[in-house]
Amino acid sequence: MSTFERLSGAATLEVVVADITTLAVDAIVNAANSSLLGGGGVDGAIHRAAGPQLLAECRTLDGCATGDAKITQGYRLPARHVIHAVGPVWHGGGSGEDAALASCYRRALDLCQQHGLASVAFPAISTGVYGFPPERAAPIAVGTCIETLKTTPFVTRVVFCCFSEPSAALHRAALSATLD
Ligand code: ADP
Numbered sequence: 001m002s003t004f005e006r007l008s009g010a011a012t013l014e015v016v017v018a019d020i021t022t023l024a025v026d027a028i029v030n031a032a033n034s035s036l037l038g039g040g041g042v043d044g045a046i047h048r049a050a051g052p053q054l055l056a057e058c059r060t061l062d063g064c065a066t067g068d069a070k071i072t073q074g075y076r077l078p079a080r081h082v083i084h085a086v087g088p089v090w091h092g093g094g095s096g097e098d099a100a101l102a103s104c105y106r107r108a109l110d111l112c113q114q115h116g117l118a119s120v121a122f123p124a125i126s127t128g129v130y131g132f133p134p135e136r137a138a139p140i141a142v143g144t145c146i147e148t149l150k151t152t153p154f155v156t157r158v159v160f161c162c163f164s165e166p167s168a169a170l171h172r173a174a175l176s177a178t179l180d
Pocket of ligand 1: 164
């Protein structure tokens with residue numbers, strides 16, 4: 001697998017094309033819905049790979065607001081934890097979608113910092129069923145992480161785990177635009 005890496009301060013930001021359920025990082029981020037009770041896409045894949053204990057823990061969390069995130073164990077995943085972030089549903093871009101998407105990345109990194117987790121992998125939150133345009137989401141994802149990493153010194157590795165080569169190209173371009 002080819003890897004694209006850039007440094008920002010003490011942190012490495014990477015872009016990979018992979019199934020996020022295979023990554024052995026401290027935390028993978030789930031693009032969850034507000035019920036936290038499972039769904040399709042990456043959410044379904046994470047619950048299938050983690051096993052039923054993940055859903056059992058999620059049932060205790062009382063859901064999650066859009067733009068927020070909650071942490072669980074990773075169970076059968078190679079990742080130690082899952083951070084369930086609820087991205088915005090795209091309604092045309094005038095309903096706070098950009099801010100809510102940025103908030104997901106910020107909250108996830110804040111949780112890593114609070115829980116002492118150094119490495120985290122993100123999917124392209126909201127760009128599947130939730131319909132957020134991928135070319136608009138990638139610079140928000142990358143820019144928010146670079147900004148937030150200044151205040152989350154424990155986090156030293158951020159992986160943008162893309163599910164397609166076009167998605168990876170958007171994230172590489174956003175990283176290059178900011179850090180090259
Ligand atoms: P949302 O409802 O937030 O849009 P989706 O799961 O539908 O969430 O899609 C979010 C992104 O995750 C999409 O870019 C999709 O291609 C990607 N994706 C789906 N399955 C996986 C997976 N196993 N690993 C990484 N990314 C995935």
